[in-house]
Amino acid sequence: MSQFKNHSLNNAIALKIKELRVNRGVTLEIFYFDTGIHLARIEQGKTNITVSTLKRICDYFEINLEEFFKGLKIKKEET
Structure with a gap:
C-alpha cells in the first residue's frame, strides 16, 4: 500500500518543527540524543511523518498537537 503525500502539509509541519527546535536552542544532534x-x-519535508512521531516531537517541546497545528499555514494541493 502506498502512502499519500501532501507536500504542502509536510513542508508546513517541517517548518514548524524546525522553528520550535531553533527557538529553543536545540541542535539536531541534541534532539536525536534525547529522543x-x-x-x-x-x-527538509522529505519524510511523511507519522502522527505518533509528531506526538513524540510535541511532547519533547512540551506542547500538545492542538497547539502545534494552531496557526499552521498549509497551501492547497493542486490535483
Missing part, C-alpha cells in the same frame, strides 16, 4: 528521532529529513 532517537532523526529530524534532518523531517525538517
Whole structure:
C-alpha cells in the first residue's frame, strides 16, 4: 500500500518543527540524543511523518498537537 503525500502539509509541519527546535536552542544532534528521532529529513519535508512521531516531537517541546497545528499555514494541493 502506498502512502499519500501532501507536500504542502509536510513542508508546513517541517517548518514548524524546525522553528520550535531553533527557538529553543536545540541542535539536531541534541534532539536525536534525547529522543532517537532523526529530524534532518523531517525538517527538509522529505519524510511523511507519522502522527505518533509528531506526538513524540510535541511532547519533547512540551506542547500538545492542538497547539502545534494552531496557526499552521498549509497551501492547497493542486490535483
